[in-house]
Amino acid sequence: MPEPTYYLETFGCQMNVLDSQLVEGQLVQRGMRRVDSFRDADIILFNTCSVRQHAEDKVLSRLGQLKTLKRRRPETIVGVIGCMAEREREGVFIKAPHVDLLCGPGELNRLPALIDEVRDRQEQVVALAGSLSRRTEVLQRALEYDSLEALDLSRAPVAGESELQSYIRVQRGCDKFCTYCVVPFTRGPERSRPAEHIVQEARLLAQRGCREVTLLGQTVNSYLSQEDGRPVCFAQLLERVHAVDGIDRVRFVTSFPADWDDDIFRVMRDCPKICTYLHIPAQSGSDRILKAMRRTYSTADYLRLMDTARRFVPDVSLAGDFIVGFCGETDADFAATIDLVRRVRYQNVFVFKYSPRPGTAADRNLDDDVPADVKLQRNHELLAVQHEVGLAQKQSLVGQTVEVLVEGYSKLARRLQESEQDRGTEVTQRPSRQLVGRTPGDQITVFNGDESLIGALARVRITSASALTLFGEVHALVSPRRTPPPPPPAGLTPLRVLGAEPSGAR
Ligand code: SAH
C-alpha cells in the first residue's frame, strides 16, 4: 500500500507555525508523506487561528472548498486543529459538517491517534481541553502535559523546515486576559517549560545546523520555572540559551510591558548573541483605552520602559502591535496612539482593526462602537505615520555596517529564477544573485552576493533604505555557513521527560 499523504495549511502566529512543524514531525515518523495540494491528500489539516474574525473566516472559506472533494472521496480525513477548534468546539461541525476531527492546541500530541480513530470508527472525533470525561481528565491531565512536553522535545526533522532558524516554545498559554483577546481561552493558562528542556532543544537544533533560535511565549518576560527548588527567570533562561554552542543568535517574542525585569536588558547588553530586538506591543497610546483593555500599564510606564531599553542597549530595535478602533476609542484616544508611535520611534509596527471575539470580557461588556470605515481609516493613518517613522529609523543606518544572517535569495531574485526556469534559461546565466538576510534588530537587508553566502553571518555596508528594507553591499564574511553534521548517534537525542513515552504519541 502506498504511504498515506497529508496536506497541512497553517494560519496565525509563530506558535502555530511551530505546532505545525511538530505535528508534521509526528505524521512523518508514522510513515506519512506531505503533499502540496489538498487534492492529492488522504488527510487534510488546517492549523487555525481565532485571534480576529477574519482569521476564522479564511479557514471557513477553505473548508467550504473541500465540500465537493469530500463528497467524491468520503474516505479523505478533514481535520481542524489549533485555536479555532478550541474556541468554536463542536460549532465547527455545524458550520462545516464534512469536518472529521477537531484537535485543540493543547492536545496535538494525540493527533496521530485521533486520525486512526476517525479511520477505524468512521465517525467525528474531538480532542479539546475538557473534552475528556471529568474523571479521566483529572487522571490524565498531568500525563497529558508530559506528553505535550515530549512532543516539543521530539523535534523530528521535517522536509522544507529551515535548518538555519528555529522556534522554541518557552511558555504555553497566557494568564493576562486582556479584555479583547481570545488567546487565554484557546491556549489555556500560562505555564513555563523547564529551562533544561529548552536548552536541550536548542542543543539538538544546533547539532542540526541551526544558528538562530527564537524563543516563543505570549508574554516571554514573565517566564518563571523551578529547578531543584530554585526559580529560573527569563533573564537566566536567556543566558543559558546564549551559552549553547553553535547557536549564534537568540531572539524572543512577545514581551509584555508590565512586570519588566531590567536584568533582561542587562543580558541583552552583555551577551553578544542575544539579538538587540524587542517586540513589545503597546496596543494603544491612550490610558483610558489601555485600562479598558486591561493592559495593566500606562502610557507613561511604557515610554519609561522604552527609554530604559535605549539606555541599556542604545541601538535596540523596537517593534510593537496596535489595535485601532477598540470599544470607545475617540479621535483624541487615537491621536494619543499616533503620538506614542512618533515618540517611541519603532522599527516596525503591526496594526490590527479591533475584532470582537465571543466570550471575551470586551465582547460581553463593551460596545464595538467604532464604525468599520473609521477603523479602516485609523489603520491606514497609523501605518502612514509608521512609514515615516520606520523610514527615518532605517535611513539613520545608511553608511553603517550591520551584521546579517544570510537567509536566502530575495523575493525578486526568486521570482526571476522562477521565470528563468519557466523559460528554460541556463541557471549559470542568472541575471540576479540578490540575497536577503536579517540584522540582529530584525531589519530585512537585501544585497548582491554569491549563493555560498546563504547560511553565513556577514557584514553588510548599508547604502540605502526604504521604510521596510535596508539595501547594501557585502563588506566582510563573519563566519561561513555551516553544513550540518550527520545526525547524532542514537542514544544521544532521546530526551528525558518524566512519566511520558519518548515518542510523545499516545
Ligand atoms: N501575546 C501577545 C500577542 C498575541 S495576539 C501580546 O500580548 O502582545 C497578537 C496581536 O493581535 C496582539 O498584540 C493584538 O495587537 C492583536 N489582537 C489580539 N486580539 C485582537 C482582537 N480581538 N482584535 C484585533 N486585534 C487583536
Ligand code: SF4
Ligand atoms: Fe492576549 Fe493579552 Fe495574553 Fe497577549 S498578553 S496573548 S494580548 S491576553
Ligand code: F3S
Ligand atoms: Fe496564535 Fe491565533 Fe492562536 S495568534 S495563539 S494562532 S488565536
